[in-house]
Amino acid sequence: MADTSKFHTHIEIKAPTPPPPTLAPPAAWPFSSELVETTTTATSTLQDQRIPFFRSRSRRRIGEDTWVISVFVILHIVAFFATMFVNDCWTNSHHDCALKVFGRLSFQPLSENPLLGPSASTLDEMGALRRTFSTQYHQIWRLFTSPCLHAGAIHLVINLCCVIFIGVHLEQEFGSLRIGLVYILSAFAGTLVAAVFVQNRPTVSSSGALCGLLGAMLSMLIRNWKVYTNKFAALAFLFVISTINFILGLLPYVDNFSNVGGFISGFLLGFVLFFNPQVTKVAQNKGGFFEYGDKGSVKLKLKQKLESPVLRSVSLLLFGLILAGCLLAVLLGVNMNQHCRWCQYVDCVPVKWWSCKDKGTYCETMVNDAQLTLTCMSNGNFRVFPFTNISQSRLNDLCSLLCS
Numbered sequence: 001m002a003d004t005s006k007f008h009t010h011i012e013i014k015a016p017t018p019p020p021p022t023l024a025p026p027a028a029w030p031f032s033s034e035l036v037e038t039t040t041t042a043t044s045t046l047q048d049q050r051i052p053f054f055r056s057r058s059r060r061r062i063g064e065d066t067w068v069i070s071v072f073v074i075l076h077i078v079a080f081f082a083t084m085f086v087n088d089c090w091t092n093s094h095h096d097c098a099l100k101v102f103g104r105l106s107f108q109p110l111s112e113n114p115l116l117g118p119s120a121s122t123l124d125e126m127g128a129l130r131r132t133f134s135t136q137y138h139q140i141w142r143l144f145t146s147p148c149l150h151a152g153a154i155h156l157v158i159n160l161c162c163v164i165f166i167g168v169h170l171e172q173e174f175g176s177l178r179i180g181l182v183y184i185l186s187a188f189a190g191t192l193v194a195a196v197f198v199q200n201r202p203t204v205s206s207s208g209a210l211c212g213l214l215g216a217m218l219s220m221l222i223r224n225w226k227v228y229t230n231k232f233a234a235l236a237f238l239f240v241i242s243t244i245n246f247i248l249g250l251l252p253y254v255d256n257f258s259n260v261g262g263f264i265s266g267f268l269l270g271f272v273l274f275f276n277p278q279v280t281k282v283a284q285n286k287g288g289f290f291e292y293g294d295k296g297s298v299k300l301k302l303k304q305k306l307e308s309p310v311l312r313s314v315s316l317l318l319f320g321l322i323l324a325g326c327l328l329a330v331l332l333g334v335n336m337n338q339h340c341r342w343c344q345y346v347d348c349v350p351v352k353w354w355s356c357k358d359k360g361t362y363c364e365t366m367v368n369d370a371q372l373t374l375t376c377m378s379n380g381n382f383r384v385f386p387f388t389n390i391s392q393s394r395l396n397d398l399c400s401l402l403c404s
Contacts, residue, residue, distance in 0.1 A: 186212020
């Protein structure tokens with residue numbers, strides 16, 4: 001026992017100067033380490049939670065459907081076939097038709113309708129917009145029929161293909177109710193804008209609803225910018241589709257102002273209704289929400305909750321002002337073309353086949369030896385027809401073609 005005591009005493013006396021003790025980390029060091037680890041985890045979680053803008057159908061929610069878009073597509077197809085049935089080019093145009101194999105459903109000549117569709121008088125009969133109908137006859141019901149009409153088969157195919165692709169994607173993300181509201185309200189708002197700028201020629205506004213979906217898609221992309229991965233590809237897609245529809249709007253019978261009004265309305269409604277997407281289960285698949293387990297996530301969610309009502313309220317207010325202002329202008333018969341001379345070129349490009357000037361047409365008819373001669377009094381153009389049984393509405397169509 002004594003030796004052991006001496007040994008310990010010897011060690012304590014003879015030991016060299018011990019190295020300076022290692023300083024304990026400051027009190028905040030463990031917390032900082034945990035914060036760094038948590039931040040790294042949150043960053044990697046954010047990267048994992050980002051999803052492609054156009055997800056494959058296998059990653060969609062089970063049980064989702066797209067019945068609203070299907071109803072709208074069927075409605076447009078039925079309306080177009082009804083329009084072509086009423087048009088009856090085979091009889092009214094005396095077999096002067098494109099694709100005569102379709103018989104009664106054949107199209108007007110390409111010189112009359114380059115989109116393979118009906119005549120101007122048929123569009124008037126089916127409910128297209130025209131200045132005289134809205135100002136002189138106050139036919140407000142055309143605001144509800146014009147969004148259902150298409151100018152031709154080319155217009156119908158392009159429009160519905162875009163509606164199916166974009167509408168199905170949005171309906172699967174946000175549900176049928178919200179997509180239905182965006183579609184209907186954008187179509188109506190676009191038609192109101194078109195009615196303010198419409199000239200004295202028939203135009204249809206069915207593309208306004210599609211442009212509303214495009215605008216809503218853009219606002220959804222902006223609102224959930226950090227959620228999606230292929231954002232620039234989506235922007236390029238939106239630009240291409242919008243450009244195609246704008247070019248179509250420069251052709252006869254398609255109204256570009258409805259496209260502009262529909263796009264702006266859809267953009268605002270997207271901020272109102274598309275506040276978060278319906279994605280797959282976040283806990284396991286990490287679909288599209290920012291679901292972090294740290295304080296930063298709580299602050300992010302709180303910030304979004306505070307910002308969303310303000311953004312949605314402002315967007316709803318702007319949409320309401322646009323809707324009310326255009327509706328009042330239509331009821332008062334305001335013609336914006338009188339205040340904006342160049343606005344007509346937003347909706348029309350003057351070429352040798354048609355004119356963009358809003359002018360009246362007057363033609364003189366002369367019947368001689370089972371022939372009818374139609375002469376435009378403004379430019380002297382005339383055409384001789386080997387028949388005389390031409391309806392007055394068809395004469396008006398032919399007169400417009402001669403004077404354009």
